[in-house]
Amino acid sequence: MKVLVDYDLCEANGYCVKAAPEVFKLDDEDKLHLLAEVPDPELFDKVRAAARRCPRKAITLEE
Amino acid sequence: MSRFPFPRYPNGWFQVAYSDEVAIGGVKPLKYFGKDLVMFRTEAGKVEVLDAHCPHLGAHLGYGGKVEGDCIRCPFHSWKFDAEGMCVEVPYAKKIPDRAKIRTWHVNEVNGLIMVWHHAKGEPPSWGIQKNIEFENPEWTTYEKRSWRIRTHNQEMAENAVDTAHFHYVHGTVEQPTSKAEADKHVLRVVSQTKMRTPMGKTTGTVESLSYGFGYSLTRFTGIVETLLVAGVTPIDDEYVDVRFGFAVRKLMNGDATSTVGAAFMAEIERQLGQDIPIWENKIYVTPPLICDGDGPIGLYRRWCKQFYTMENQALPMAPTQPQPEAATA
Numbered sequence: 001m002k003v004l005v006d007y008d009l010c011e012a013n014g015y016c017v018k019a020a021p022e023v024f025k026l027d028d029e030d031k032l033h034l035l036a037e038v039p040d041p042e043l044f045d046k047v048r049a050a051a052r053r054c055p056r057k058a059i060t061l062e063e
Numbered sequence: 064m065s066r067f068p069f070p071r072y073p074n075g076w077f078q079v080a081y082s083d084e085v086a087i088g089g090v091k092p093l094k095y096f097g098k099d100l101v102m103f104r105t106e107a108g109k110v111e112v113l114d115a116h117c118p119h120l121g122a123h124l125g126y127g128g129k130v131e132g133d134c135i136r137c138p139f140h141s142w143k144f145d146a147e148g149m150c151v152e153v154p155y156a157k158k159i160p161d162r163a164k165i166r167t168w169h170v171n172e173v174n175g176l177i178m179v180w181h182h183a184k185g186e187p188p189s190w191g192i193q194k195n196i197e198f199e200n201p202e203w204t205t206y207e208k209r210s211w212r213i214r215t216h217n218q219e220m221a222e223n224a225v226d227t228a229h230f231h232y233v234h235g236t237v238e239q240p241t242s243k244a245e246a247d248k249h250v251l252r253v254v255s256q257t258k259m260r261t262p263m264g265k266t267t268g269t270v271e272s273l274s275y276g277f278g279y280s281l282t283r284f285t286g287i288v289e290t291l292l293v294a295g296v297t298p299i300d301d302e303y304v305d306v307r308f309g310f311a312v313r314k315l316m317n318g319d320a321t322s323t324v325g326a327a328f329m330a331e332i333e334r335q336l337g338q339d340i341p342i343w344e345n346k347i348y349v350t351p352p353l354i355c356d357g358d359g360p361i362g363l364y365r366r367w368c369k370q371f372y373t374m375e376n377q378a379l380p381m382a383p384t385q386p387q388p389e390a391a392t393a
Binding site for chain 1: 244245366
């Protein structure tokens with residue numbers, strides 16, 4: 001799985017961070033950082049939840 | 064039971080009056096943050112805010128208290144308290160009791176507003192409020208003022224700035240504005256492009272709102288004319304907040320046109336607030352909110368909000384049915 005973020009769409013609502021903190025991080029300036037572009041398989045469910053919950057649909061997954 | 068899963072009284076600067084409400088030597092009772100307070104202006108012109116009740120036998124200094132120099136004298140037995148809240152004279156006693164002291168509040172008089180600093184644990188201000196360029200500027204009108212008392216919470220009202228979708232559905236703005244929000248410490252800046260109805264037809268305007276915590280915000284509208292809305296929202300008790308809007312317009316060449324535009328803009332703001340009030344007074348707080356694209360950066364806003372609360376028990380901050388006790392601030 002590969003995680004792609006459209007940073008222009010991202011509004012820093014933070015839903016992905018809640019769903020998968022191992023993969024997504026918001027810094028002090030509300031900028032989103034991808035901690036693992038290719039996450040470990042045990043995180044796939046969390047990452048899928050993150051993509052699903054993003055209100056802006058800014059996260060796409062290449063499975 | 065609290066309607067909201069966060070403390071009723073956030074930390075920050077909150078407007079308690081306009082400067083012109085208290086002249087030199089003037090004394091005024093206030094009720095904010097669930098407390099009785101007294102505000103007075105010393106003979107040197109400085110505004111002081113103290114807890115209201117005399118520690119002697121409990122009279123309210125705001126009803127009959129008299130200013131003397133930089134002190135206030137209790138109407139009941141004439142005990143005199145200075146700006147630090149210390150009793151400096153009991154006219155009929157030889158010795159002043161050691162504990163004759165009243166709690167004082169940090170006051171900031173700026174932009175024609177009198178603001179006090181509230182902190183749940185009594186900590187001193189961690190930021191200030193600056194003078195803005197429109198105030199006492201001959202190119203700008205003085206404030207046109209309006210006020211409301213609304214059954215809501217500061218955080219709920221301030222959330223409107225980032226709630227882009229409601230503008231169309233609640234206020235009938237021509238289309239949904241596009242907004243961008245940035246949080247920088249205690250300041251939240253939201254810039255929106257919006258189509259607005261004005262007496263001169265539809266126009267695309269830019270709206271920049273700067274929220275300095277929950278109590279104070281500046282909103283600048285630029286389009287056909289430049290306008291400024293200075294807003295103060297201050298919690299009174301467990302239910303209500305006081306909302307004060309001061310509205311200024313950059314003067315046009317024609318004075319009549321300035322007042323026409325100003326009146327129309329104020330009427331539009333009043334119309335919009337009137338539409339928000341029944342929503343605010345009857346809504347619940349949903350956490351986490353079920354938001355979709357087009358809703359605006361509500362998640363970002365709510366993260367910014369957390370810095371203004373002192374949670375008594377950090378393990379239980381978001382339990383929705385647990386009212387957060389206000390810390391003792393004596």
